[in-house]
Amino acid sequence: xATSHKEVWQRATVxxxxxxxxAVQRIVLAPEHPVAIEPGAHLDVRLALGTDTxxxxxxxxxxxxxxxxxxxxxxxxxxxxxxxxxxxxxxxxDTLTVSxxxxxxxxxxxxSSYVLLAGGIGITAIAGMARVLRDRGDDYRLIYVGRxxxxxxYLDELIALHGDxxxxxxxxxxxxxxxxxxxxxxxxxxxxxQCGPIRLMDAVRREWIERELPIASLRFETxxxxxxxxxxxxxxxxxxFGIETVVGPTQSMLGALEAAGADMMFDCRKGECGLCEVxxxxxxxxxxxxxxxxxxxxxxxxxxxxxxxxxxxxxxxxAVVTISSS
Amino acid sequence: xxxxxxxxIFPYPLNTWYVAGWDHEVNRSILARTVAGKPMxxxxxxxxxxxxxxxxxxxxxxxxxxxxLIGREDIQCPYHGLRYNAAGRCVSMPAQETxxxxxxxxxxxxxxRYRYVWVWPGDPALADPDxxxxxxxxxxxxxxxxxxxxxxxxxxxxxxDNLMDLTHEEFVHTSSIGQAELSExxxxxxxxxxxxxxxxxxxxxxxPPFWRKNMRDKFPGFEGKVDRWQIIHYQAxxxxxxxxxxxxxxxxxxxxxxxxxxxxxxxxTITPETDRTCHYFWAFxxxxxxxxxxxxxxxxxGVHRVFGEDEAMLIAQQEAIDANPDYxxxxxNIDAGGMWVRRLLERMLTAEGRLPVTPVAxx
Numbered sequence: 001x002a003t004s005h006k007e008v009w010q011r012a013t014v015x016x017x018x019x020x021x022x023a024v025q026r027i028v029l030a031p032e033h034p035v036a037i038e039p040g041a042h043l044d045v046r047l048a049l050g051t052d053t054x055x056x057x058x059x060x061x062x063x064x065x066x067x068x069x070x071x072x073x074x075x076x077x078x079x080x081x082x083x084x085x086x087x088x089x090x091x092x093x094d095t096l097t098v099s100x101x102x103x104x105x106x107x108x109x110x111x112s113s114y115v116l117l118a119g120g121i122g123i124t125a126i127a128g129m130a131r132v133l134r135d136r137g138d139d140y141r142l143i144y145v146g147r148x149x150x151x152x153x154y155l156d157e158l159i160a161l162h163g164d165x166x167x168x169x170x171x172x173x174x175x176x177x178x179x180x181x182x183x184x185x186x187x188x189x190x191x192x193x194q195c196g197p198i199r200l201m202d203a204v205r206r207e208w209i210e211r212e213l214p215i216a217s218l219r220f221e222t223x224x225x226x227x228x229x230x231x232x233x234x235x236x237x238x239x240x241f242g243i244e245t246v247v248g249p250t251q252s253m254l255g256a257l258e259a260a261g262a263d264m265m266f267d268c269r270k271g272e273c274g275l276c277e278v279x280x281x282x283x284x285x286x287x288x289x290x291x292x293x294x295x296x297x298x299x300x301x302x303x304x305x306x307x308x309x310x311x312x313x314x315x316x317x318x319a320v321v322t323i324s325s326s
Numbered sequence: 327x328x329x330x331x332x333x334x335i336f337p338y339p340l341n342t343w344y345v346a347g348w349d350h351e352v353n354r355s356i357l358a359r360t361v362a363g364k365p366m367x368x369x370x371x372x373x374x375x376x377x378x379x380x381x382x383x384x385x386x387x388x389x390x391x392x393x394x395l396i397g398r399e400d401i402q403c404p405y406h407g408l409r410y411n412a413a414g415r416c417v418s419m420p421a422q423e424t425x426x427x428x429x430x431x432x433x434x435x436x437x438x439r440y441r442y443v444w445v446w447p448g449d450p451a452l453a454d455p456d457x458x459x460x461x462x463x464x465x466x467x468x469x470x471x472x473x474x475x476x477x478x479x480x481x482x483x484x485x486x487d488n489l490m491d492l493t494h495e496e497f498v499h500t501s502s503i504g505q506a507e508l509s510e511x512x513x514x515x516x517x518x519x520x521x522x523x524x525x526x527x528x529x530x531x532x533x534p535p536f537w538r539k540n541m542r543d544k545f546p547g548f549e550g551k552v553d554r555w556q557i558i559h560y561q562a563x564x565x566x567x568x569x570x571x572x573x574x575x576x577x578x579x580x581x582x583x584x585x586x587x588x589x590x591x592x593x594x595t596i597t598p599e600t601d602r603t604c605h606y607f608w609a610f611x612x613x614x615x616x617x618x619x620x621x622x623x624x625x626x627x628g629v630h631r632v633f634g635e636d637e638a639m640l641i642a643q644q645e646a647i648d649a650n651p652d653y654x655x656x657x658x659n660i661d662a663g664g665m666w667v668r669r670l671l672e673r674m675l676t677a678e679g680r681l682p683v684t685p686v687a688x689x
Contacts, residue, residue, distance in 0.1 A: 036449070036679065038449070066679055104427070104428040105427075105428075106430060106432075108413050108414075108415075108433065108450075109435070109450050109451060109453070110413075110435070132451055136451060214411075214417075215417065215425065216411050216413070216415035216416070216417045216425075217415075219415075219427065220427050221427060222427075268426075268428075272426045272427060272428055273426060274422060292424065292426075292427060293422070293424060293426070294423070294424065295423035295424050297423065298423060
C-alpha cells in the first residue's frame, strides 16, 4: 500500500513552459483537481503517440501549496521513447490527461541524517525532498551528478538554496562522484534517497550491500527508462504462440508483444514487481536489465528478464531474443 | 440555521496530534485502532518506542494488526509474511532476492507523552511534538489520579459541545454533580487562536454529593456552604482540561486562595475515529490526598458512572441527528464556548483546504 497508488485520471492545462537545461523542458500544469503535493510524488501522463496511447511517469519537481500549479521537467534524449518529444512540444493552453499525484517514493521524517543523490534528470524526484528537509532544519546533504553543467537542470537555484549542503559533480570537469568513498563514509543510520541513471544507482546499491548497511535505508525510484545500452531495435520471438515481432527503439518488449497479439501478464510496468518475467530460450546479443526486481546474481544468470522495461542489444547487428512466457 | 459552524457531522483536522491509546494499551503486542479515519497498527519497539503503521499490508492490504512482531522493531504481515520496519519500509519479501522499492506502508509520527501515545495522521512534515496539547497534570507529581477510554458512538464534536457547556450537568447528572445553580450562574467566555476558556463561579452554595465527599476526604466531617468553580480550558483541536473544585464559602477561592478547598482537573482528549464514532480519553486528576489509591479508584469509578450518563445522551443525540436529516441545529446562549470551538476547528479545516463543508445527511 503506497500512500497514493490509485490511478485516477483528470485533465490538466499547460500554463507555462521553458527550457531549464540542455534538452530539459520545464512544464507547469494546472490540474483540474488540485491536491497538496508530497515530496517524491509523480504524475502519470497519457500521450497519443501515433495511433497508440502511451503512458509516462514524471516526478513532480515543485508545486504551490494547494497543488493547483504542478511543475514537471522532461528530459528529451536522442533516444527518447517518443513521449518526451510530445511533452517538449506542449505550449501554454494545451491540455493533457494526467493522473492524480502518485506516491511510491515517500520521504520519511525523523532520520538522524539524509543523503539525497540525484543523477541528471533524477533531480526532478530529489529537489522537492531537499527543499522540505532544508525547511525543517534536518541534517542532509544533496549530491547532484551530471555530464555537463549546462545539462543540469535547476543547478543555480539549488546552489542558492542549499549552499554548502550541496555537492556538485560534473563529468566534463573531472569531478565525478566516487561512489565507493561516498558510501564508505556514511554514518550507519543515514538514509540515502537516490534517483538517476541505472549505472549510478546500481553502483550505490552494490556498495551499500557490501558495507551491510540496512537495506531499507536505501531508497530509490526508477521508472525503468535507464539502461546499460542505448535502446535499439531488436527482434523478439515467442514460439509458444508463434509470434515474432520487432521491438522499436521507443517501444517496450511487453508493448510490442501485446501489439503482436500475445496475452502477457504484468502489473507495475516499471521493472519492480517481476510479474512480466519471461524465460530466455535463445539470445543473440546482450540483455539490458533495466529492472530493479532481480538481484545482481540473478541478472548474471541471463536466463530471465522483466519484459516491461528490459531490452536486448547488440552493437551493429540486430539483436534477437527467443523467450517463453507464462 | 445551517452554516458550517453548526454542521451536525463535523469533519476533523488531520494535521494535528491525537491520542491513539493509553500508554499501557501500546505494548509488544499489536493494537488495532482507527484514528481520524485511518486504521493503524500500534506497537512498541524493543527499546520502548511507540510505532504507528497503516493497518494494511502494501501487497494485498491484509491487516498488519493480525500479524506478529519480529526482532527489535519489525512487524510481519499475517498473510504472506512481508516484513516491515518501524518506518514502514519492507525489509523482507517472500520468494525473491530483492525488495520492491515501492513497498512501504505509511508510518505515522508517534510520541508518548502525558501517559498517552499521540499520533499525527496528516502531513508528517508538520508533526512537531511541541504542538501536543498541555496535559501536564497527567504526569506532574503535584497531581494524582487515573482515567479510562470511552468508545463513544457519536461525532467527536458532540463530545466537545458537551464539555464546553456544563449546564447539562443539572439535567444529565442529577444525582452526582448537577444542581440548579449551574444554569443560574453567569459564565465568561474568551478565546485565542488555539484556545477557548469558559469560566463559571457559583458562590455560597450547597455542595452536590460528589463534591461533599471530596471535601470530606480532605476536611473530615466538613459541613456547610462552598464556592464552586468550573474553568473549561479547550486546546485545539479536541483537548479539554477542566479546572473544577469547591472551597469553603468565603475563604478567597475566587481571588486565588484555594487552600480551603479541593481541586480537580478533568482531563479530556477526544480522538475522532469515523464521522460518527470517537475515542474519548479522560482522566480525573486531583491535588489532595495524593497517596490514596482508594481515592484514585473511587474517583475513577465515580467519574466513570457520571460519564456513562453523558455517553448514553451522546449516543441518543447522534441517533436522533441521523434519524432527522431534514432538521438543522439551532444555538443557545450557553453554546458560546462550543461555538468558538467550532469556529477554531473551521479555521484549521480551512487551512488544510478541507472546507467548505456541506452538512452530511444521515446514512
